[in-house]
Amino acid sequence: MTEDIINMRGWVRTAMDFVSENTIGMSRHWEYTDSVAWFLTEFMMCVMVFGGIMTTLLVLLWMERKLLGRFMDRRGARTSLRSLWVGENGVTAGEWWTQLPFGTGIPIGMLNKALNEIAGNDHKLEAVSRVKNRSYHGVWWLLPGFFQNLADGMKFLTKEHMVPEKADRYVFEIAPFLIIATTVMCFTFIPLGPNFHSNNSEMSILFLMAVFSVAPLGVFFAGWSSNNKYTLLGGIRSAAQLTAYEIPLLVTVLSVVVLSGSFNLIEVIEFQVDSGVWNIFLLPLGAVLFIVVMVAEVERIPFDMPEAEAELVEGWWTEYGGMRWGLMFASEYLRTYAACLLFAHFFLGGWEAPFEDTIPFIHYIPHITWVFLKAWFIFIFFVWFRAALHRVRTDQILEFGWRWLLPLSLVNLAMATVLRLWVYDGVKEEWPILVPILITSISLALFVLLSIDEDPKALEAQTRPFSVQTVDVASPGQHRK
Amino acid sequence: MAEMWISMGPQHPMTHGLWTLKVKVDGETVVDTEPDLGYIHRGVEKICEARDFTQITTYCDRLCYASANTWSHAYIYAAEDLLDVEVPERAEYIRMVAVELQRIASHLMWLGAYCPDVGNLTGMVWCLREREMMMDLLQELGGSRMHYNFPRVGGVKRDLPIGFAMRCRAKLKLFLDRIQEYEALLDESTIFLIRTQGVGYAKAEEMINHGVSGPNVRAAGHNYDVRWAHPYSVYDELDWEPSVERPSIKGSDCYDRYRVRVEEMRQSASMVLEGLDKMPGGSETYHEPGDPAILAKVRERAAEGKTGYHHFEDSRGESMFYLVGGGEKRGKHPYRVSIRSPMFITIPYAAKCMIGYKIADIPAIMGSFDPCIGETDR
Amino acid sequence: MGKEVTAEQALSAANEIVNDVSDFGDAVKAEVRHHTGGRRKHAYVYIEVVASEWRELALWLKKSKQVDYCSMITGIHWPENTDASWQVVVHLLRTGVVNPPVVKKRIHETKVDIGALFGNSVPMEFEISMTLPDMRDPSVPSVSDIWVGADWNEKETWDLVGIEFEGHVGMRRVLLPHDSPTGYHPLQKQHKLRYHDYNEMYDDPQGFGRKPEDSGRVK
Incomplete structure (x- = not known):
């Protein structure tokens, strides 16, 4: 196991041993001391992992809000709050701190001025200032809006719980809990650090994938039981889409398993640490497949057909309200978070710091930091997709899944098999260093080549600014005849 | 699979307003559609019968909240046809600037609404960002942000404010750069292309026969434009x-x-820039309020039984006002005001257009025709 | 290449139409009128037609004069005018829009050479007026099969003005609620807005002038 300065599991075990010895150990059931300590340790670790995930989930929501704000070139609610003292064209409507008695506002004014000058946005890149200089002069590192989601949660709790009159009430009530419970169960086997996991099972990846694919059932329940045409369509879409993307997902994960030689998630990470190469440099195709499939699995743009708000109002959760809606919304983010963490573990070496062996003193940083940083970094891609892409149609989603992702994932599995069987140096237990370099550079070159999708002939003939023109079936690369 | 009717509306993200599209679907495929309008019918035509010719402009602004200026101008040209009023040339230029700026703002509003229709919110925010600039310019002209009440019978409300041309040029120059951002976001996105290409086919002659005009017909390959x-x-x-x-x-x-529509925004921007260069000087932009030359004509023309109408290139197609003079109080009011709304005719056609496509294409097709329900229901 | 249709082009095209309309005899009266306001006084065709002849005229316009676009159909109620109590006004346009041509298997957009337009290719406005005497069920022939664009115009005219269109399939309320009472057509003039008497909604929206019914009486 990797050395970590946070030996959380060891500490908890020590504490629980102490507790157990001093309670059970003193009683006539002393022979159960060890079992009770083990049980308490597992329980405590479960609680801590769950707490850690739920707390850091706020970061995801906050990141989504802020990154989208940046991508979309807008500012959030803080803009209007700041406009209390920052007016249009930089003219203040009145500096409220000067009106406080006895000059108590002077420090506020000085602080505000200093902050704005030192760390305020230079508002050269901001659309708001381009438009009318109704600008945001705030300080970004104060994490504005971080606790907005808590306020949202409070609001959901105050809402009335409504069930449609003709809904199938039992199924309607069960569906959200089915979704949420299975989502939370995913985190049982996701380690947050080398000594920070709730369970180290030999078959953890299998369990993870099994649990991860129960949620579509709940989605379909929700869509069916609401007795609403929109939710029904959303539920059916969701079932079709998730089934279609479950298979490439499993095959992709299988390729990681083949490469690492274990169904145990912790051992997969350990393999990456020991062999010295992260899986992404060996299976770049697998990484791309995994993130694409995961976007579809967690139903985010561009694959959010089941809840396409333009035509299906809110898809399969249209009829839910209040905290049930809030929990389902949270479960979407939990699934996204699970996807990000799994990506970090499968492909980015889990808790291993980049260049851990070469950078001095880097191992003093707790490994849990790297897990979260990698997961959040992957989440940036999810937000980026959402900001930059449009929604794909149902038939296009299914076509993409069955006709492209499934064959590609099989190719990826074959690659993984070849790498493991014939390339991996079983004696020294590490990868020949040329292999990841070669694979990565070839993949990058391919990516650049495939990104150039402009068809010069079509451009010439159509006097259109961009490439793709079609006659009837819209598919990229085919130009209008 | 069994067919079922879905009632999309009156409150539905696809509708862009208050109306109902009843869709009969077979699985995911649209089999039949039926639009149902009238949710915000205010009876503008009846109200106008009790208003004099200057008061009606205010109501015309409110016909379409995305394109207020074009509607009030459409009315003004019809009223001038009825009342036989000449307009100073400078006023005509100012009107052209106002209308074309409004056309840009309206198209931006359309594009801003179209991006969420195909699932992207970024485009909406970007478009509304640039629309702010147009709104600010129009605010300088009309004094308010949305309903400008800018044209007058025989001119415009007031001359251009000082420095307007300078600000207008600067903002349009910036705007022309920004259009490239939209194209980078939309045209270069394969998903946008596969969502919009090959979807919602409409032929030019068929559209004209159905009474659809404006940008929708120009998209089908004929440069028919009421402006020429x-x-x-x-x-x-x-x-x-x-x-x-x-x-x-x-x-x-x-x-x-x-x-x-993107090309039309470019076109309108260059028209405004050119119009600002060519605008003649002078301060004569309107007839004085209560000008006897106009007031006398109201009754004179009504007695002759004259009518006035004018075809106008609205940002959504050909709009028209048909005015009959000689209402109550000896012709101070019109006897009958009739409004031709392009979207009232286009919505049934767009609803026909989407038969055979998927449910997911409904917002894409309906949005591409640029529906505006304020003018549709009147 | 001209930038827009000139007054001469419009005038000669309008004259041509008016001359050809004379074939119809007394039932159709056509004249060339001119717009009055604005910078240009373009000519347009004004036709008065007997309602029974309207369909024939419409077919002729569509076939011989390539009038392809129905802009607006509207009705006017003149209750004081007993011999012409109902008027139907139709605005047509000749746009000349054609599908874009295919040259060498490629579509090419049509850019009209405006200066070269003549005769039937000149865009032209038509104002067609029909009057009906005072009757309970005013009715004119429908043209919604000639110009599909007339379909909803006719629905609207029936809905708001109450003029029926013979041969129109699927007539229904479009702007008013579907359960509006039969015979309720708000643009008929018997529905007053504020013409004669005091109208609370417009003259006293705040209700300041409202008084109880028994005000002024000794209680």
């Missing part, structure tokens, strides 16, 4: 051509309708 076919204002003095798209053999699809 039934000329008004100062468009002959500007160097411009209506933007026209090259459709596919099956007709224009949603992508063509998107392209033509």
Whole structure:
């Protein structure tokens, strides 16, 4: 196991041993001391992992809000709050701190001025200032809006719980809990650090994938039981889409398993640490497949057909309200978070710091930091997709899944098999260093080549600014005849 | 699979307003559609019968909240036809500037609404960002942000404010750069292309027969434009051509309708820039309020039984006002005001257009025709 | 290449139409009128037609004069005018829009050479007026099969003005609620807005002038 300065599991075990010895150990059931300590340790670790995930989930929501704000070139609610003292064209409507008695506002004014000058946005890149200089002069590192989601949660709790009159009430009530419970169960086997996991099972990846694919059932329940045409369509879409993307997902994960030689998630990470190469440099195709499939699995743009708000109002959760809606919304983010963490573990070496062996003193940083940083970094891609892409149609989603992702994932599995069987140096237990370099550079070159999708002939003939023109079936690369 | 009717509306993200589209679907495929309008019918035509000719402009502004200026101008040209009023040339230029700025703002509003229709919120925010600039310019002209009440019978409310041309040029220059951002976001996105291309085919002759006009017809490959076919204002003095798209053999699809509007925004921006250069000087932009030359005509023309109408190139197609003078109080009011709304005719056609496509294409097709319910229901 | 249709083009095209309309005899009266306001006084065709002849005229316009676009159909109620109590006004346009041509298997957009337009290719406005005497069920022939664009115009005219269109399939309320009472057509003039008497909604929206019914009486 990797050395970590946070030996959380060891500490908890020590504490629980102490507790157990001093309670059970003193009683006539002393022979159960060890079992009770083990049980308490597992329980405590479960609680801590769950707490850690739920707390850091706020970061995801906050990141989504802020990154989208940046991508979309807008500012959030803080803009209007700041406009209390920052007016249009930089003219203040009145500096409220000067009106406080006895000059108590002077420090506020000085602080505000200093902050704005030192760390305020230079508002050269901001659309708001381009438009009318109704600008945001705030300080970004104060994490504005971080606790907005808590306020949202409070609001959901105050809402009335409504069930449609003709809904199938039992199924309607069960569906959200089915979704949420299975989502939370995913985190049982996701380690947050080398000594920070709730369970180290030999078959953890299998369990993870099994649990991860129960949620579509709940989605379909929700869509069916609401007795609403929109939710029904959303539920059916969701079932079709998730089934279609479950298979490439499993095959992709299988390729990681083949490469690492274990169904145990912790051992997969350990393999990456020991062999010295992260899986992404060996299976770049697998990484791309995994993130694409995961976007579809967690139903985010561009694959959010089941809840396409333009035509299906809110898809399969249209009829839910209040905290049930809030929990389902949270479960979407939990699934996204699970996807990000799994990506970090499968492909980015889990808790291993980049260049851990070469950078001095880097191992003093707790490994849990790297897990979260990698997961959040992957989440940036999810937000980026959402900001930059449009929604794909149902038939296009299914076509993409069955006709492209499934064959590609099989190719990826074959690659993984070849790498493991014939390339991996079983004696020294590490990868020949040329292999990841070669694979990565070839993949990058391919990516650049495939990104150039402009068809010069079509451009010439159509006097259109961009490439793709079609006659009837819209598919990229085919130009209008 | 069994067919079922879905009632999309009156409150539905696809509708862009208050109306109902009843869709009969077979699984995911649209089999039949039926639009149902009238949710915000205010009876503007009846109200106008109790208002005099200057008061009606205010109501025309409120016909379409996305394109207020074009509607009040459409009315003003009809009223001038009825009342036989000449307009100073400078006023005509100012009107042209106001209308074309409004056309840009309206198209931006359309594009801003179209991006969420195909699932992207970024485009909406970007478009509304640039729309702010147009709104600010129009605010300088009309004094309010949305309903300007800018034109007058025989001129415009007031002359251009000092420095307007400078600010207008600067903002339009910035705007022309920004259009490239939209194109980078939309045209270069394969997903946008596969969502819009090959979807919602409409042929030019069929559209004309159905009464659809404006950008939708120009997207189908014919440069018919009321601005040259039934000329008004100062468009002959500007160097411009209506933007026209090259459709596919099956007709224009949603992508063509998107392209033509983007090109039209460019076209309008260059028209405004040119108009600002060519605008004649002088301060004569309107007839004095209560000008006897106009007031006398109201009764005189009504007694002759004259009517006035004017075809106007609205940002959504050909709009028209038909005015009959000689209402109550000896002709101070019109006897009958009739409004031709382009979207009232286009919505049934768009609803026909989406038969055979998927449910997911409904917002893409309906949005591409640029529906505006304020003018539709009147 | 001209930038827009000139007054001469419009005038000669309008004259041509008016001359050809004379074939119809007394039932159709056509004249060339001119717009009055604005910078240009373009000519347009004004036709008065007997309602029974309207369909024939419409077919002729569509076939011989390539009038392809129905802009607006509207009705006017003149209750004081007993011999012409109902008027239907139709605005048509000749746009000349054609599908874009295919040259060498490629679509090419049409850019009209405006200066070269003549005769039937000149865009032209038509104002067609029909009057009906005072009757309970005013009715004119429908043209919604000639110009599909007339379909909803006719629905609206029936809905708001109450003029029926013979041969129109699927007539229904479009702007008013579907359960509006039969015979309720708000643009008929018997529905007053504020013409004669005091109208609370417009003259006293705040209700300041409202008084109880028994005010002024000794209680």
